[in-house]
Amino acid sequence: MKYCIVQLFYLCPINWSNIVSVNAACVCRAVTYACNISLLVNRCMLRTPQLRQWLVRRGQSTITAEAGSSSTPAAATVPNAATNRILGRWLLGCSGLVVGAVVLGGVTRLTESGLSMVDWHLVREMKPPQTQAEWEAEFAKYQQFPEFKILNHDITLPEFKFIFYMEWGHRMWGRLVGLAYILPTIYFWRKGYFTRSMKGRVLGLCGFVFFQGLLGWYMVKSGLEEKPDSYDIPRVSQYRLSAHLGSALLLYCASLWTGLTLLMPAHKLAETKKLMQLRRFAKGTGGLVFLTALSGAYVAGLDAGLVYNSFPKMGDRWIPDDLLAFSPTLKNFFENPTTVQFDHRILAISSLTAITGLYLFSRKMVLPRRAKIAITLLTAMAYGQVALGISTLLLYVPTPLAATHQSGSVALLSLAIWVLSELRKVPK
DSSP states (O other), X not given: OHHHXXXXXXXXXXOHHHHHHHHHHHHHHHHHHHHHHHHHHHHHHHHOHHHHHHHHHHHHHHHHHHHHHSSSOHHHHSOOHHHHHHHHHHHHHHHHHHHHHHHHHHHHHHTTOTTSOOOOOTTGGGXXXXXXXXXXXXXXXXXXXXXXXXXXXTOOHHHHHHHHHHHHHHHHHHHHHHHHHHHHHHHHHHHTOOOHHHHHHHHHHHHHHHHXXXXXXXXXXXXXXXXXXXXXXXXXOHHHHHHHHHHHHHHHHHHHHHHHHHHSOOOOOOOOHHHHHHHHHHHHHHHHHHHHHHHHHHHHHTTGGGTOOOSSSBTTBSXXXXXXXXXXXXXXXXXXXXXXXHHHHHHHHHHHHHHHHHHHHHXXXXXXXXXXXXXXXXXXXXXXXHHHHHHHHHTTOOHHHHHHHHHHHHHHHHHHHHHHHHTOOOOO
16 A cells, blocks of 8 residues: 555656645635735724724623633733832831831830839730739839839829829830731732732831841840849939930831832933932931931930030030040040030931932922922921020920920931932842
8 A cells, every 4th residue: 555655656656846835825814814804804893882892891801711720810920000100109107107106105214114014025015914912012013123223202193193004005006006007918928919029128127127026125124134233223224215316216117118119100201410419419308317316315315416406516615524524535425414415406406407408409400390399398308407406405405395396207218218309220
C-alpha cells in the first residue's frame, strides 16, 4: 500500500508553489472580509444603543464570571483606587490618634500626673479602681515612691484621683492606638489589600507601636527610681522622654506620609533644576522642624522653660554666663537647662528663617495649586508657633498655653510633611 502511494506521488507530481500562492490569496481575502465585517459591526453598535448596551452587559457578565471562578478576588491581587482610598483613610485616622496621644501625653506631663501609676500591666490596669478600698490601696502604693515623699506629701485622695485618671487616660489612649493599627492590619492582610512593599511598611508601623508602649513604661520607670541625692526633684529622664516623643513623632510622620501618598497622586512636574533645589530645601526644612520639636522634649524634661523668662535676651544678656557651666562641655546640651533653652530658641528661629526662605523661593516657580497652599499654610503656622512659644515663655509656662504650643509643633510638622508630599517625584 505504501509503495502504491509513493508511486502515485511520483507519477502525479504536485505543484506546491501554486497551492501556497492560492492559499495565501484565500487568507488575504478572508482577512479583508473579516475587517470589513468588523467595521460594519462597529458602525451598527454606534448607531444602535440597544445593541451596544447588550454587548457591554455581555462583556461585563463574562468578566464577572471569570473573576468569580478565580480562587482569589481581583481586588485581593491588584490594588486599585478603591483599596488605596481605604488604606489611605485608615492610616490618616491612625495618625490622628497618634496626635491625640502626643497631646494627651503633654498635658499629663504638664499636670505632673505621669508618675501616679507606679506599675504597668497590659490588661489588668485597663480597669481603674472602683471602690474606696481599691482607691486607698492604689494611693498607698503611690506613697511609697519619691514623688509623694518629696513633692506631693500633702496630696489628698481626690487630688490623687485626678492625676491618676490623667495617666490612666493616656495609657488607655495608647492601647487604642495599638488596636487601631493591629486589627485593621490583620483584616486588610487577609483580604489581600497590601502590596509587597506595603506589607513591610505596615509591619514596621505595628512594630513601632509596640516599641512605643514599652518605651513609655521605660520612661515612667526612670521617674520612680530613687535618686542618689535624696533632694533631687523626681522627674522622668529627659533622654527617655525625648526618645518617647521622638518615636511617637516618627510613627506619626510615617503614617501621615503613607496615607497622603495613597490618597493624593504625585504631580507630574517637570524635573527642572529649580524644582530639585526646592525639593532639597523642603527636605532640609522638614528635618529642622522635626529637630526643633524633639528639642522641646529636653526643655520639658528639665523644666527649662522656667529658667529665663524673657525674650529676645536671656535675662540681660544675649548669651548667658552659665551656658557652658557643666563639664564635660557636651553634657550642657542635654542636661543644662540654660543650654537646652538656648538651643531650642536657636532651632526655632532657624526653622522660621528656613520656612520663610522656602516660601519666598517657591513664589518664583510655577507649582500646582495644592503645593502653593501647603507652603503658604506652613509659613503662617510657623509664625503662629513662634508667637505661641514666646508667649509661653514670658507667661512662665501656663498649662493651657504650653499644651497648645506642643500641639502647634505637631501641626507644623504635619504641614511640612504635606509640602514634601506635594513635591515628591512621580514613581516610575
